[in-house]
Amino acid sequence: MTDTPTVWALVPARGGSKSIPKKNLAPLGGRAMLDYGVRAAQASGRCGRIVCSTDDEAIAARAQALGIEVDWRPAALATDEAAVADVAREFLGRQPRMPDILVLIQPTSPFLLPEQVRELLDRMQADAEANSGQTICSIPHNYHAWNQREVIDGRVRFKFAEERRSAFNKQRKPKLYTFGNLVAARPRALMAGSDFFAEPSVAVEISWPCNLDVDSADDLRLASALLQAGIARIPNLD
Numbered sequence: 326m327t328d329t330p331t332v333w334a335l336v337p338a339r340g341g342s343k344s345i346p347k348k349n350l351a352p353l354g355g356r357a358m359l360d361y362g363v364r365a366a367q368a369s370g371r372c373g374r375i376v377c378s379t380d381d382e383a384i385a386a387r388a389q390a391l392g393i394e395v396d397w398r399p400a401a402l403a404t405d406e407a408a409v410a411d412v413a414r415e416f417l418g419r420q421p422r423m424p425d426i427l428v429l430i431q432p433t434s435p436f437l438l439p440e441q442v443r444e445l446l447d448r449m450q451a452d453a454e455a456n457s458g459q460t461i462c463s464i465p466h467n468y469h470a471w472n473q474r475e476v477i478d479g480r481v482r483f484k485f486a487e488e489r490r491s492a493f494n495k496q497r498k499p500k501l502y503t504f505g506n507l508v509a510a511r512p513r514a515l516m517a518g519s520d521f522f523a524e525p526s527v528a529v530e531i532s533w534p535c536n537l538d539v540d541s542a543d544d545l546r547l548a549s550a551l552l553q554a555g556i557a558r559i560p561n562l563d
Contacts, residue, residue, distance in 0.1 A: 330425035330450055332509075334372040335413055336363060336393070338432050339403045340381025344541050349384055349432045351545055354552040354559070358539065359384065361435035361559065363391045368560075369442035372428060378412055410520040413510075423512040429521055434506035435548060436535045436557050445507055448527040456514035456523035460505025462536040466495040505531045506538075 338359055342348035350357045359377075366372045377388035378396050380403035385395045402412050409429065417423050426449055428442065441460055449458040466472070471488045474481045483489050492498045507529075514523035534557050539545050551557040 330446070332372050332426045332428060332446060333374040333376065333424040334366045334428040334430045335416065336366075336375065336377040336388070336430045336432065337409050337412055338377055338379045338381070338384045338388070339398070339407075340379065340384055341403065341405070343405070345539075345545060347381075347383070348539070349379075349381075350387060351539075353435055353539075353545065353548055357387055358435055358545075359387055359432045360391060362430040362432055362437050363388070363393055365437040365439050366428065366430050366442060367392070368439035369446075370439075371443055371446050373424070375430070376416070378416060408520070410515060413515055413521070417512050417516060423516075425511065426509050427512055427515065428507070428509040431506070433539045434537070435539060436537055436551075436559065437506045438535060438558070438560070441505075441507055441529065441531055441535065445509055445527075445529045448529055449509060449511075452525075452527050455511075455525050455527045456519065457508065457510040457521060457526040458529070459508040459522060459526055460529045460531045460536070461502035462505045462531055462533060464501045464503050466498070469495070469498050470501060471498055502528075502530070503536070505529070505536045 338349040340347065345351050349359045363375060366375050375393040376396050377393055378398045379385050380398055388395050396416055398412055402415060413427060426446065445458045445460060449455050471485045471492060473484045475484045508521045510521045510523055534551050537548055539548050
């Protein structure tokens with residue numbers, strides 16, 4: 326692909342969070358959590374539209390204060406069970422035209438950096454066959470799948486005992502990754518029924534703590550501590 330793709334960013338931010346009430350507006354480092362990903366998308370210089378999909382008046386007001394669009398999602402897509410791919414399809418289906426790439430900016434990934442947005446989009450542009458792209462982060466040895474245990478009748482055992490016997494140290498284990506902080510998909514794949522991780526999917530590796538996902542009160546406290554200690558680098562909030 327040689328032409329510069331048209332890129333939109335979708336920010337899913339419904340109001341009904343149970344783990345942290347009004348999670349998308351929870352204060353983090355003196356700012357609403359919503360601010361961080363939006364500012365990264367804006368600072369990337371690559372997103373022609375940034376649209377907050379919400380059902381909440383306060384979130385909509387904050388999004389507008391950040392200078393981005395607001396799209397009111399239907400009540401049926403504002404539940405815990407609603408898939409973000411369905412939210413994206415419903416939004417795209419109402420547009421007179423669609424972008425080449427739709428980037429998902431998740432407020433629960435506050436440590437997203439503008440250069441990560443740009444690098445992921447560059448990878449997708451370089452691979453016309455890629456239906457999606459995602460940032461990934463390597464899994465520490467102690468959390469590797471082959472080290473996982475299960476408990477049956479009060480007794481613990483390795484879930485993948487045979488694999489672990491053949492690769493008991495980290496040098497022998499295959500390198501595995503978890504999701505990072507950003508995913509993007511081509512609308513052609515979404516509208517065909519795929520989710521945001523449609524294959525083939527290109528990858529950009531990032532490092533901790535950029536991959537931190539704020540899903541609980543403990544996660545929020547950790548994110549605050551990382552900011553206060555200067556461990557998390559947030560260059561785009563001015």
